[in-house]
Amino acid sequence: MKKIFHIIDGISDWSGKLVSFLIYVGMIMLVFEVIARYFFDSPTVWAHGYSQRIFGSYFVLIGAFTLLKDAHVRVDIIYQQFSVRVRALFDILNYSLLMLWSTVLVWEGIDFFLYSWAIKETDQSALRHPVYPVKFLLVVGVSLICLQGLSKLAMSFISLIKGVQYES
DSSP states (O other): OHHHHHHHHHHHHHHHHHHTTHHHHHHHHHHHHHHHHHTSSOOOSSHHHHHHHHHHHHHHHTHHHHHHTTOSOOOHHHHTTSOHHHHHHHHHHHHHHHHHHHHHHHHHHHHHHHHHHHTTOBOSSTTOOBSHHHHHHHHHHHHHHHHHHHHHHHHHHHHHHHSSOOOO
């Protein structure tokens, strides 16, 4: 069981570190746009749309890494006051809701992506950017979150049973 948790954690860690470089791509794109717009009075047509796609993709793709590192927002000052078993119960509730949310989003996201891909959907901008790659990345990102959430849910059950904080 620990080996499975380790593999899932490795996938989340690897994907998070890889995706983290999108921040630099987005920053470079926005700096280029600002310089072009304000110093050369020549704004780009493409920078706004692509920076939205990059940052949107980044936020969903980094979710599993954030979950792995326990970096999502919670009220730790209250959470830490409880015993390991009570915290495990809270975590089981939270991860169960996460599993419900992520499963529905993956299920619907696949249909959303496949339809978008089938019609070669584009946005309303002058360049008609394709939309389906971002919809595909939504499915990938939420699938990674679901996988990491499943690992965290199983670890919470082990913590509940053993009464000690279980980590892979």
